[in-house]
Amino acid sequence: MGPIHHIKGILDRKAYLDILKKVMLPHARRALGQGSTFQEDNDPKHRSSDVQQWFRRRRITRLDWPSQSPDLNIIEPLWNEPKKRLAGKLARNVDEKFAQIKEEWSNIPQTTIDRLIESMQMSGCNTCKRLCY
Structure with missing residues (x-):
């Protein structure tokens, strides 16, 4: 289970990317290593082109979520x-x-x-x- 993070203000795609960079990625690398799969729902900020591009550039596998x-x-x-x-x-x-x-x-x-x-x-x-x- 990952760390909890205090979001101040509105969670938009930019704030979400910031959390991915500063919280999720360091934790995942430390706790899970390479080859893990990331799960998120279909919230519009999760599906934004810059978020999708961020995952692709880092070759992070994302779970297709119904x-x-x-x-x-x-x-x-x-x-x-x-x-x-x-x-x-x-x-x-x-x-x-x-x-x-x-x-x-x-x-x-x-x-x-x-x-x-x-x-x-x-x-x-x-x-x-x-x-x-």
């Missing part, structure tokens, strides 16, 4: 983990809240991630069956 398929992505249920733990926990400002979120994010047990990946694999099988029949 439209309207949130059940194949573990990020939504994964976000629920810190949300549940932080419910009702107050913060004095945005930076303090981000620090709380970051701490909870780093404390998500690997077993939770593994369980979500397994459930995603089952959802993927079911989605493939629906698309093929």
Whole structure:
């Protein structure tokens, strides 16, 4: 699981490219090495020509992602983990809240991630069956 990053302002294609360069790529190289596949949804900023070109220039393989398929992505249920733990926990400002979120994010047990990946694999099988029949 990658690091969490505090986005200040609007996440447009330029901000997304900045995150890819400064956060995702260094983490992926360190944690995964060469030959890994990157997953993102079909958000317009992910599909912009400059983002696609950035991936091509770096020869990073991207997973072809079916439209309207949130059940194949573990990020939504994964976000629920810190949300549940932080419910009702107050913060004095945005930076303090981000620090709380970051701490909870780093404390998500690997077993939770593994369980979500397994459930995603089952959802993927079911989605493939629906698309093929």
